[in-house]
Amino acid sequence: MICSENILAILHRVFGFNTFRKGQLEAITALLHHGRVLCIQPTGHGKSLLYQLPSCLLEGMTVVISPLLALMRDQIGHLHTRFHIPAASINSDQTVEENALSRQAAIAGNVRILFVSPEQLDHVDRFDFLCTLPIALFVVDEAHCISTWGHDFRPSYRQILPFIQALEQKNPSLKVLALTATADERVEKDLKAQLSTAHQSVHVLREEMDRPNIHLSVLHAPSIAAKLLLCEMLLTDLEGCGLIYTATRENTELVAEFLKNQGITAIAYHAGLESEEKRKIQDAFLHDQYKIVAATTALGMGIDKANLRFIIHFDVPGSITAYYQEIGRCGRDGLKAQGILLYHPPDKKIQEHFIDAALPSPENFENVFHVVKTATEPPNLTAIKRATGLHPTRVTIVLAELIEQNILKKESLKGSQVYRPCTETLSLDLSRYTNQHLVKTQELTKMLSYAQESDLCRMAILRDSLGDLSPPSCGRCDNCLQKPLTPSLSKNRLAHIAQWLQERSVPIAPSRVYRISAGYSILDGKLHSPLFIHFMKQRMLSEEIEETLLALLKKQASLLAQEHSLTAIIPLPSRTWKARDRVASALAGHLNIPVLSDLLTWDVIPQNRQGELLNNDQRQHNVHEHMKADTSPTLPPGALLLLDDYIGSGASMKEAARAIRALSKDTKNVLVPLTVAAIKWHLGKAGFI
Numbered sequence: 001m002i003c004s005e006n007i008l009a010i011l012h013r014v015f016g017f018n019t020f021r022k023g024q025l026e027a028i029t030a031l032l033h034h035g036r037v038l039c040i041q042p043t044g045h046g047k048s049l050l051y052q053l054p055s056c057l058l059e060g061m062t063v064v065i066s067p068l069l070a071l072m073r074d075q076i077g078h079l080h081t082r083f084h085i086p087a088a089s090i091n092s093d094q095t096v097e098e099n100a101l102s103r104q105a106a107i108a109g110n111v112r113i114l115f116v117s118p119e120q121l122d123h124v125d126r127f128d129f130l131c132t133l134p135i136a137l138f139v140v141d142e143a144h145c146i147s148t149w150g151h152d153f154r155p156s157y158r159q160i161l162p163f164i165q166a167l168e169q170k171n172p173s174l175k176v177l178a179l180t181a182t183a184d185e186r187v188e189k190d191l192k193a194q195l196s197t198a199h200q201s202v203h204v205l206r207e208e209m210d211r212p213n214i215h216l217s218v219l220h221a222p223s224i225a226a227k228l229l230l231c232e233m234l235l236t237d238l239e240g241c242g243l244i245y246t247a248t249r250e251n252t253e254l255v256a257e258f259l260k261n262q263g264i265t266a267i268a269y270h271a272g273l274e275s276e277e278k279r280k281i282q283d284a285f286l287h288d289q290y291k292i293v294a295a296t297t298a299l300g301m302g303i304d305k306a307n308l309r310f311i312i313h314f315d316v317p318g319s320i321t322a323y324y325q326e327i328g329r330c331g332r333d334g335l336k337a338q339g340i341l342l343y344h345p346p347d348k349k350i351q352e353h354f355i356d357a358a359l360p361s362p363e364n365f366e367n368v369f370h371v372v373k374t375a376t377e378p379p380n381l382t383a384i385k386r387a388t389g390l391h392p393t394r395v396t397i398v399l400a401e402l403i404e405q406n407i408l409k410k411e412s413l414k415g416s417q418v419y420r421p422c423t424e425t426l427s428l429d430l431s432r433y434t435n436q437h438l439v440k441t442q443e444l445t446k447m448l449s450y451a452q453e454s455d456l457c458r459m460a461i462l463r464d465s466l467g468d469l470s471p472p473s474c475g476r477c478d479n480c481l482q483k484p485l486t487p488s489l490s491k492n493r494l495a496h497i498a499q500w501l502q503e504r505s506v507p508i509a510p511s512r513v514y515r516i517s518a519g520y521s522i523l524d525g526k527l528h529s530p531l532f533i534h535f536m537k538q539r540m541l542s543e544e545i546e547e548t549l550l551a552l553l554k555k556q557a558s559l560l561a562q563e564h565s566l567t568a569i570i571p572l573p574s575r576t577w578k579a580r581d582r583v584a585s586a587l588a589g590h591l592n593i594p595v596l597s598d599l600l601t602w603d604v605i606p607q608n609r610q611g612e613l614l615n616n617d618q619r620q621h622n623v624h625e626h627m628k629a630d631t632s633p634t635l636p637p638g639a640l641l642l643l644d645d646y647i648g649s650g651a652s653m654k655e656a657a658r659a660i661r662a663l664s665k666d667t668k669n670v671l672v673p674l675t676v677a678a679i680k681w682h683l684g685k686a687g688f689i
Contacts, residue, residue, distance in 0.1 A: 004029065010056050014083055021046050023207045028053055030203045031137075031177050038143065038178045038191055040206040040467075043328020047179045048075060051139045052085065055113050058175070060136025061106065062113045065121070065160060067142055069093045070282055072115040074304035079113060086110055090126075091117035093275045106133055118145070121159035122400075124412045131166050136175065138167060143178035144321070147190040148432045148439075155400035161194060168197075178202070181209070181328060182321035184467040209324070209466045210474070213331045216458040217478035217485050218341045218451055225497040226489055227314055227342045228258045233487050234340065235264055235292065240309030241285070242338075244294045245326055247315035247350045250526070250680075253507050255294035255314055258500070266292040272509055297326070305329075310338040316451055318351040319443030320465040323450070340485075343451040348444065355440045357683070359433055360394045360401075368398045369426050372408055378418035386621050389614030391684035405429070455479055502529050505556050506678040508647060514657035517639075519560070519673030521647055522552045525680065525688060532677055539645055539676075545579045549676065553583065554590045557674060560641065561591050564672050567638030569595045572656050573602050573627065576609070577645040583676075584643055596633060600656055603628035615683050616649040623651050627659040635663070639670035646677040648688060 007028060011017050023041060027050050031037045041047050055062035066072060072089045079087040088102040088111045105111045114133070120126045140146065145154040146161075167174050178195055180187075188204060195202045221227040231244060246252050252268035259266035267290050269281050285293050286305055294314070308330040317323045323341075331337025371387045372379060379387065385395050399419065402408040405428060408419050450461050457473035457480050464471055478484050501524075508519040523532040531549060538544075560566060569591075571584040581597060588595040604626040610619050642656055657671050679688040 006057065007032075007053065010053055014056055014085070015049070015053065016082075020049075023205060024049055027205050030205060031175055032057070034203045035173070036176045036195065036200050036202050038180075038183075038188070038195060038202050038204045040180055040183050040188065040204070042207060042209045042211055043181045043325055044211065044332040045181075045207065047141075047181075050179065051137060051177055052079070052083070052113065054137055054175070054177075055085065058136040060134045060171075061111060062137040062139060063130065063133065063135050064113060064115045064139040064141055065118050065157075066115060067118055067145065067154065069117060070278070071304055072117075073279065073282060074286070075115065078304070085112050087113040087115065089115040089117075090120055091115070092119060093117075093278065095275070103129065109134075118154060118156040118160070121163055122156050123417050124410055125415075125417070127159065127163065127166075130163070131170070135167055135171065136173075138164060138174060138176050140176070140178045143180040143191055144183045144187050146178075146194060147183075147187045148435055155397050158400050158404055164195075176202075182325050182466060184321075184465065188467065206467070208471075209463045209468050210459065210471070211328060211331065212474070212476075213334055214327060214337050214339050214459070215476045216327070216339045216341075216462075216474075218343050218453075218458075219485050219487075221342045221344045223344065223494070223498070224254075225494050225501060227344060228255070228497050229489055229493055230342055230487065231255065231259065231312060231314070232262050232264075234310075234312065235259070238310050238338065240307060241288060241291045241305075242308050242310035242312065243329060244292055244312045244314050245317070246294060246296060247317075247347070247354075249296060250506075250524075251314060252294040252296060254504075256292070257504070257507075258497075259292055259294070261500075264292060265290045266294060269293050269295040271296065274510070274512055304332075306333040307335075308332070308337065309335075310340065313339075313341045315350065316341065316343060316347045317447060318354060318440065320446045320450060320462055321443065323447060324462045324466060341451055345448075348448060351444050351447075355437065355444065357391050357393050358397065358440075359437050360398050362428070362430065364388075364390055364394055364398050365402065365428055365430070366426060368395065369402060369407065369421070372419050373421045373424075378411075378413060378420050380416050380418050382617055384419065385615060385617040389618055389684070392615060392617070394684065401428070401430075453479065454484070501527065502531075503552065505552075508650075508653075508673045508675070508678070511650065511654065511657075513654055514661050515671065516642075516653065516657050517564070517670050517672050519642075519675075520556050521675045521678035522549065522556060523677040525646070525677050535676060536646075540576045540578060543578045543582055545583055550583065550586055553587060553674070553676065557587050557591055557641065560672055560674060561593075564639035564670055566591060566593055566641050566672065567636040568593055569641045569643055570599050570656070570660070571595070571597060572642060572644040572652060573600050574645060575602075575605075580643075580645070587641070587643070594636075596635075599630050599633060600627055600659060601630070602626060610648060610652065611681075611688065612686050614685055616651065616681065619649045619681070620651040620654075623655045625655075625658070627655050629659040629663050631663060635660075635667065635669060637669070639672050642671055642673045644673070644675045646679050647673065647675045648679045648681045 027039045051062055069091050076087045079085040088105050090099050090102050106114055140160055145157040192202045192204055219230055221230055244255055249270040249272050252270045256266045256268035267281055311327045311330045327339035367388045371384055385392055406422050409422050410417055410419050458477040459474035460471045473480050505520040505522055506524045510518040525532055569584050569588050571580050574580050584595045606622045606626055608622055613619050653673050661667050681688050
């Protein structure tokens with residue numbers, strides 16, 4: 001029997017702490033003696049200790065399921081350097097080689113704590129591998145994702161319960177710890193019911209959700225330009241470093257670029273970056289090399305940086321619970337911190353889009369089932385997405401549901417996961433999706449009410465939504481103090497920023513696939529500026545191009561030439577861009593370099609135009625290995641500018657790079673993309689946003 005004295009000894013000897021925080025010892029004791037615990041504690045409360053310490057006492061491995069890939073890196077770093085506990089991770093952010101090394105270390109018994117992203121459980125082979133490990137403690141981080149009633153329900157979390165059952169067959173004494181900071185009473189009951197068995201119930205421990213050092217406020221912003229100006233003004237006064245949350249990857253780039261132009265050390269972070277780049281940014285931020293990281297939740301939900309002084313939300317989040325969790329990243333050292341929301345009412349549209357994208361229709365289920373049932377050979381995920389044309393998120397959700405209801409099954413075939421039908425007919429209970437849509441819509445309504453509230457205590461609103469009973473006013477938010485932040489915005493600065501937004505070039509992210517460097521698009525299609533609208537209407541009709549637009553292209557080409565020493569321009573083949581050759585020639589004359597107009601051609605004409613297709617899997621398949629590069633001209637050494645009219649999925653640009661790289665294994669030229677416009681395709685239907 002493990003006693004409190006042993007637990008305290010480990011706390012001091014391994015972790016260097018003399019005392020526990022409130023509720024920690026109770027939770028660890030309950031886990032060790034009861035065996036199955038759901039712990040609901042506020043952000044920044046030290047929930048990681050609840051499995052780190054028991055891992056030192058239990059015979060066997062601790063496996064932690066977590067969607068927070070950035071947090072995995074932080075945790076592993078701390079475990080190695082501070083506590084000398086061997087740890088590793090398996091997730092999609094790592095290379096195949098890195099994941100293989102983690103698996104080898106786990107098999108050899110050289111890992112005490114193994115972090116695993118939930119998507120790993122979706123794959124049959126990886127699920128089976130994890131079942132072979134000597135797991136003594138299984139931890140579910142962000143456990144609210146299991147619940148249909150949770151604000152962040154994730155299909156991949158459905159594999160957790162079958163995984164626990166499989167582990168228990170090997171080890172009946174398996175201990176299970178579920179952790180979350182965002183479970184109201186309804187989610188708590190659901191989690192308890194799902195994680196309990198006929199032989200063992202779940203012991204629930206809940207702490208109050210107050211974060212007494214965080215000061216909350218809301219600033220109303222009438223436009224994107226106003227939000228950018230507010231960020232600049234706030235950062236002039238705010239000390240220390242912080243995060244600016246955005247709802248989209250594009251906005252992380254926008255915010256970071258604007259702030260850098262104002263002399264503020266800022267950088268963008270989102271899931272679209274290469275893994276190595278994300279690691280560099282995270283490490284630099286942890287060492288205070290940036291004042292600001294503009295991030296989606298790819299970083300923000302998982303950053304373990306105790307001295308974050310503020311969190312600014314550039315876009316309204318989708319729920320109260322998500323907002324609480326996100327602001328909870330700041331002030332973990334106990335010192336004063338600020339949570340500031342910039343509220344622009346039209347921002348709700350992006351959250352409404354996210355809600356709708358995650359809601360499959362009965363027709364979506366019929367579509368996926370039909371594709372699997374009628375396939376000549378069992379399809380994999382990519383084949384299903386390509387055949388259905390559905391939004392990728394919906395395909396993942398539909399497959400998880402069909403498997404759970406025993407309509408489809410998944411299996412491994414030659415190293416690839418494929419799907420087979422289990423029945424000839426489709427009979428479904430889709431009530432959970434009605435529940436989810438209701439929950440997410442209600443959560444968004446609550447979040448918008450929070451943003452519009454001018455009297456009630458903001459922290460009390462958050463705590464009430466999270467299940468605290470009759471929380472008192474905090475006495476420190478803008479409403480309690482009756483001191484709303486109302487900075488005066490300069491009309492001249494707003495006009496200047498609005499002009500910058502119209503003229504700003506949009507970054508094209510680099511890609512390891514075929515080694516494509518970072519580049520730029522001149523026009524941001526999402527802004528629907530008059531220049532963009534005119535270009536898209538005229539590109540198929542006229543060989544002319546507006547002088548204003550050509551001047552912007554020349555300016556950006558000059559900047560790229562300074563960075564890369566461009567030696568030639570290669571226009572991508574196009575059936576619709578009439579001004580292609582004229583623009584390429586004008587840029588070549590401006591840069592005094594040649595145009596290789598006929599280097600790239602269509603070897604096979606794509607069956608469809610990209611805009612006619614329904615998702616990016618279809619777009620990639622539509623052009624893959626359809627271009628060829630002429631072998632007769634010798635490529636000049638140096639960087640090559642790849643020119644196209646617009647970029648959406650990036651499939652055509654990657655195909656162009658593939659064809660050029662295929663000329664020779666020794667083709668080492670830097671490939672730099674430049675397009676007139678950047679658009680964002682609809683997913684699940686034709687056309688762009």
